[in-house]
Amino acid sequence: MSVVRIENLSKTFHTANGDVQALRNIDLSIEEGDIFGIIGLSGAGKSTLVRCINFLEIPTEGTVYFENNDLKSLTHKELLRARQSMGMIFQGFNLLEQRTAIKNICFPLEISGVDKKSAEKRARELLDIVGLRDRERSYPSQLSGGQKQRVAIARALATNPKVLLCDEATSALDPNTTRSILALLKEINRTMGVTVIIITHEMSVIEQICNRVAVIDKSRIVEEGNVKDIFANPQSDMAKQLILPKNAIHSLDDYKAVRIVFDGLSSYEPVIANLIMECNVPVNIMYANTKDVNGTAAGEMIIQVPDTAINKVNAYFDRIGIKYKEEM
Amino acid sequence: MEIAKLADLLLRGTGETLYMTLLSTFLAYVIGLPVGIILNITDKDGICPNRGINTVLGVIVNIIRSIPFIILLVAIIPVTRFIVGTSIGSTATIVPLTAAAGPFVARMVESSIKEVDAGVIEAAQSMGASPLQIIFKVLIPEAKPSLIVGSTIAITTILGYSTMAGFVGGGGLGSIAINYGYYRYQTDIMMVTVVLLVVVVQLFQEIGMRITRKTDKRIN
Ligand SMILES: Nc1ncnc2c1ncn2[C@@H]1O[C@H](COP(=O)(O)OP(=O)(O)O)[C@@H](O)[C@H]1O
Numbered sequence: 038m039s040v041v042r043i044e045n046l047s048k049t050f051h052t053a054n055g056d057v058q059a060l061r062n063i064d065l066s067i068e069e070g071d072i073f074g075i076i077g078l079s080g081a082g083k084s085t086l087v088r089c090i091n092f093l094e095i096p097t098e099g100t101v102y103f104e105n106n107d108l109k110s111l112t113h114k115e116l117l118r119a120r121q122s123m124g125m126i127f128q129g130f131n132l133l134e135q136r137t138a139i140k141n142i143c144f145p146l147e148i149s150g151v152d153k154k155s156a157e158k159r160a161r162e163l164l165d166i167v168g169l170r171d172r173e174r175s176y177p178s179q180l181s182g183g184q185k186q187r188v189a190i191a192r193a194l195a196t197n198p199k200v201l202l203c204d205e206a207t208s209a210l211d212p213n214t215t216r217s218i219l220a221l222l223k224e225i226n227r228t229m230g231v232t233v234i235i236i237t238h239e240m241s242v243i244e245q246i247c248n249r250v251a252v253i254d255k256s257r258i259v260e261e262g263n264v265k266d267i268f269a270n271p272q273s274d275m276a277k278q279l280i281l282p283k284n285a286i287h288s289l290d291d292y293k294a295v296r297i298v299f300d301g302l303s304s305y306e307p308v309i310a311n312l313i314m315e316c317n318v319p320v321n322i323m324y325a326n327t328k329d330v331n332g333t334a335a336g337e338m339i340i341q342v343p344d345t346a347i348n349k350v351n352a353y354f355d356r357i358g359i360k361y362k363e364e365m
Numbered sequence: 366m367e368i369a370k371l372a373d374l375l376l377r378g379t380g381e382t383l384y385m386t387l388l389s390t391f392l393a394y395v396i397g398l399p400v401g402i403i404l405n406i407t408d409k410d411g412i413c414p415n416r417g418i419n420t421v422l423g424v425i426v427n428i429i430r431s432i433p434f435i436i437l438l439v440a441i442i443p444v445t446r447f448i449v450g451t452s453i454g455s456t457a458t459i460v461p462l463t464a465a466a467g468p469f470v471a472r473m474v475e476s477s478i479k480e481v482d483a484g485v486i487e488a489a490q491s492m493g494a495s496p497l498q499i500i501f502k503v504l505i506p507e508a509k510p511s512l513i514v515g516s517t518i519a520i521t522t523i524l525g526y527s528t529m530a531g532f533v534g535g536g537g538l539g540s541i542a543i544n545y546g547y548y549r550y551q552t553d554i555m556m557v558t559v560v561l562l563v564v565v566v567q568l569f570q571e572i573g574m575r576i577t578r579k580t581d582k583r584i585n
């Protein structure tokens with residue numbers, strides 16, 4: 038069942054300098070248990086899209102369904118209640134600076150009318166989950182970026198939401214902290230069954246935890262599907278730009294660049310070594326990136342082989358059943 | 366004048382000044398706090414944008430603020446008589462002081478609340494907080510240190526106004542300075558009252574800063 042369904046959504050901002058169309062005809066369906074990535078360059082409309090999901094931004098056109106309820110049809114009270122089932126975290130953490138960590142986590146519980154004692158009990162459980170049990174009395178100014186985001190995650194989860202919206206939640210963090218926050222989000226998705234929607238401009242974030250991804254370019258969704266498929270075989274220019282390394286393909290006279298894609302088993306075979314031995318060609322590896330994506334190996338390589346040997350090489354790839362594509 | 370009598374005079378003057386200042390400040394906040402909050406939330410970037418209310422309140426506040434205090438003091442005499450029964454003495458002075466300081470306080474409150482990070486307000490909205498919950502659980506508590514700094518400024522400004530009221534029989538240290546120093550050429554008494562005023566201002570300032578430092582959790 039889809040938790041969030043977006044149909045033909047458009048959003049236009051009317052500003053002093055004219056209209057800005059931030060989103061055009063967006064259709065998306067996010068299933069329960071998904072870790073759904075939305076990736077695009079800055080200004081593509083990602084934040085606007087995620088803010089339309091909890092109606093912080095009212096769409097100009099189209100419909101957002103949350104658990105099959107049309108958000109537009111809800112009364113103001115019902116909308117506030119629906120928002121309590123959607124946690125949200127931000128790039129800038131947005132903690133209450135004058136409240137301790139535990140009081141920040143209690144905040145959404147106070148909002149929903151939970152009594153103080155139960156709220157603090159729940160907040161302590163959550164501090165445990167995010168690994169900050171000993172920092173309950175710390176103020177945000179006394180915490181590191183990663184710790185602040187952990188408090189923000191705990192706060193967003195306090196009311197047991199169905200969905201967690203993450204708007205560039207790791208963009209202000211260093212690579213190590215990013216990894217640990219992403220691991221925490223994955224853990225929460227697995228153990229608590231919370232559907233996670235992740236907005237980012239970094240492909241590595243999508244690769245690390247998402248199972249599905251939508252690529253957004255200039256206010257439109259240009260590609261959508263399983264991360265594995267899109268990563269292996271990007272169709273849109275934007276997806277290619279985000280996935281493919283820049284400058285990896287520059288033409289060498291008499292050489293051809295071939296992009297090969299590993300998925301599943303084939304990355305455990307010594308593909309390149311066999312290629313060299315079977316075809317008796319020199320192979321130049323221009324770029325390689327293979328990793329574990331959701332339990333199965335995936336990745337890509339760009340190699341150069343002599344013009345004269347290209348047919349032999351292609352035949353070899355056909356035989357072993359690996360995807361390949363000649364690049365320029 | 367004998368020392369004992371003088372001391373008594375100055376003591377009573379200081380007491381009246383404190384009474385006028387503190388009570389007027391309190392009343393100015395009774396008016397200014399809600400007005401400042403309404404100005405902030407009805408702004409086009411606020412949590413309940415409302416152009417009509419914002420414009421009307423804004424204009425009223427600006428009009429009162431642009432009237433020089435000494436003119437307001439005289440112009441408001443009928444109102445003061447109606448409320449207090451007289452237009453002289455320290456209790457009567459509280460009426461024009463409150464009228465002048467209320468709009469001033471409203472603007473200070475508005476600007477303190479504007480300092481609250483928009484992201485934090487957005488986070489509260491994303492958690493389903495209602496506008497009232499945002500006001501009482503986010504805007505006021507998060508702006509508290511800045512509100513306290515503002516109240517320190519307000520209290521010292523109101524103290525200054527209260528001495529001006531001395532010109533028209535307002536009581537307090539201002540009256541003493543005018544009556545003895547200006548009309549009777551007793552410059553020494555005037556100097557003493559000025560020193561006392563400086564001490565009171567310093568005291569308020571110091572207390573305000575200390576409370577702010579203690580309250581603000583952003584600096585540790
Ligand atoms: N409140 C707003 N008023 C006017 N324009 C806006 C507003 N919010 C976003 N936009 C515009 O909409 C476009 C998409 O912005 P945004 O959703 O923030 O992009 P992203 O998060 O992908 O960087 C940008 O051109 C931005 O300037």
Ligand SMILES: [Mg+2]
Nearest residue numbers: 083084085205
């Ligand atoms: Mg953004």
